[in-house]
Amino acid sequence: MSNPNAITPDVVPAAPSDFIRDIVAAHVAENKYPRIHTRFPPEPNGYLHIGHAKSICLNFGIAREFGGICNLRMDDTNPTKEDIEYVESIQADVNWLISAWADDQLGLKLKGKTPEIVTVNGQPDFYLPAVVGQPAKSTTGSGSAPAPAMEPFYASDYFDQLYAYAVELIKRGKAYVCDLTPEETDEYRRHGKASPFRDRSPAENLDWFIRMKNGEFSDGSRVVRAKITVDSPNIWLRDPLIYRIKHADHHHTGATWRIYPMYDFAHCLSDYIEGITHSICTLEFEVHRPLYDWILEALGLPRPLPHQYEFARLSLGYTVMSKRKLMQLVDEKLVTGWDDPRMPTISGIRRRGVTPEALRKFAYHIGITKYNGITDVSVLEHAIRDDLNQRSLRRLAVLQPVKVIITNYPAGQVEELDATNNPEDPHAGKRKVPFARELFIERDDFAEVPPPKFFRLKPGGEVRLKYAYIIKCEEVIKDSSGHVVELHCTADLESKTGGATSARKVKGTIHWVSAAHSVDAEVRLYDRLFTVAEPDADGDFKQHLNPNSLEVITAKCEPALKDALPEARYQFERLAYFSLDPDSRPGRLVFNRTITLKDTWSKEVKKG
RNA sequence: UGCCCGAUGGUGUAACGGUAGCACAACAGACUCUGAAUCUGUUUGUCAUGGUUCAAAUCCAUGUCGGGCAACCA
Secondary structure, X not given: OOOOOOOOOOOOOOOOOOHHHHHHHHHHHOOOOOOOEEEEOOOOXXXXXXXXXXXXXXXXXXXXXXXXXXXXXXXOOOOOOOOHHHHHHHHHHHHHHHOOOOHHHEEEEEOOOOOEEEXXXXXXXXXXXXXXXXXXXXXXXXXXXXXXXXXXXXXXHHHHHHHHHHHHHHHOOOEEEEOOOHHHHHHHHHOOOOOOOOOOOHXXXXXXXXXXXXXXXXXXXXXXXXXXXXXXXXXXXXXXXXXXXXXXXXOOOEOOOOEEEOHHHHHHHHHHHHOOOEEEEEHHHHHHHHHHHHHXXXXXXXXXXXXXXXXXXXXXXXXXXXXXXXXXXHHOOOOOOOOOOOOOEHHHHHXXXXXXXXXXXXXXXXXXXXXXXXXXXXXXXXXXXXXHHHHOEEEOEEOOEEEEEEOOOOOOOOEEEEEEOOOOOHHHOEEEEEEOOEEEEEHHHEOOOOOOOOOOEOEOOEEEEOOOOEEEEEEEEEOXXXXXXXXXXXXXXXXXXXXXXXXXXXXXXXXXXXOOOOEEEEEEEEOOOEOOOOOOOOOXXXXXXXXXXXXXXXXXXXXXXXXXXXOOOEEEOXXXXXXXXXXXXXXXXXXXXXXXXXXXXXXXXXXO
16 A cells, blocks of 8 residues: 555545636526636745635636636736745645646646747737646657656746836837836825826837836936826825836846736736636725726737635634734744644644645635635634545554553463554554553553542553453552653453453543553644734734744654654544654654544543 | 735525525434435625615725735746
8 A cells, every 4th residue: 555544535525616617607597608718826935824725725626617727827026025935835835736637737838938929810919828737748759858847837937018018108108117106205295286297298208118128227316107197096006116126136037137027917918818717806806896807908918807806815823924024923933834833834734634625625615705804724724634634554552651550360371362454544543553561651541649530540440451451440549749750550361352351441541552562752742833822912912822833742652653654644642643744854752743532521521 | 014805604605686496514303234425404694884776796986804916936
């Protein structure tokens, strides 16, 4: 078995329904587009987080439900904030999340490919069609030629075309070069006042623009503005900026450009160039939509225009989501990095042991609306537990060990007992677990003074050792400070599975490991990063960091865990779900706790 | 302040003029060699006020509350 828990439970829920999918479905019904084409357009200025996962699942989900394509595109028009590190992490995260689910919908392009000039209705047009899915095999037949390298789309691959579009706008008298300072621009726009440069002639504007492109002017000295209105109630229609000067090198285009397009200009045209039909973004872009439409219409483009639709971004309880704040946590070393398992980043969630199926299931459960709510973490946690319950291999491990000696069990004797790998999956089979005279059990599973309804081990009481015997606690050994160090028990030697008294009812069943056979593992117990549901609420989110969000312990594990695999998921029975951390080395196991099992007992205890 | 958007149990969502449903959470019980899972049941809701209509969560008006925008960021 290459993947020990690659069961295929029903992890792909039925396609959800929401207002955006309703719109797409209507467009499909009326044959509005030859094919549905969405895109996921992150700016490579940070790592992707679970909010992006929502958007990825939406965009790729629509593509797969309607037989379309979803392009991965770097929205990289601001070189001073972006970096290749982020480009790479974004690709890895997207691939991980859609792998074996929407691979067939992933729109990529050949490396280095830029838009083609085509003629549509007698009009020149820029178009860069997507290549779908994974790189094609070498077509030479010799096997020596490398497969064509594929890469995501980059808005920066369209800088030539975007420049040409800006020139066209200028020629049409619909854009002009403005020499106002940033402060003046702000002031004029605020008061709905026309720029004194608003009525320069197209020829003059073109001349200035070319000189801007040639790098003749300093940053901030001039911009290109769309000529729309000076006093629209929508600020984004008050002659918005479409090009600015930045003497900065770009991670993808190098030192080629000294001017860079603004988001509003680049995004709608990038969508158009790629043949996007449905451009889905978050609510804060709602007021930009008229500008999105204006630019495309002002250019008189020959192909069907894309349209923008907005939905509410994800807010999750007990975490922060803004890139700025996540960056702060990383920079100030409040976490170990972007992929710290406590981070809401996709890479952190992945390292924590969550599967892409669980994340997708979560994304489908929360729905898509225009309402800004805060999703309860319990929804995420439920999706994770549900997924892990179905796929995890069960193992016995003791986190806080206390020694147990079975006084009527012969020293030196060892039995190999059968244990079920996954009761949810009959195909997962069984394994052997060694049983011997000296064991470890969980400290919490013994109480000298048991609270009401405690049905684990107590003095004079009986408990079932999972897969083994019923034992009775005969004697409690303590050290000089009164700390319990050892429990002397007797076993009902007929009570083993299949034995004469195996059917005896005892209320509790606990987990255990043989002391001599156990293997040590570093176990990282993660908890939520913040102590309050809304860390942002009062402005200082760092104040609410959970000081106990990570506890590192050494656990006693059953020997089968020596062969733990990085891609596998484990449930340490009665405790939690775990997976191997990349820090693991041969002979040195490191497990991350993904999430605890639901614990109604601790709730019971709290109630008193 | 101006403009835009939104409001359905504790939370997130469905109902598209005709029985307010689902999920999570919570609570109670059943089952259990995992106090998990599973199963059964229960509690809790249409922001307010008017209007249109045989009928309003749904349409209209006003108000209230919440969010967004007013970067040479995206």
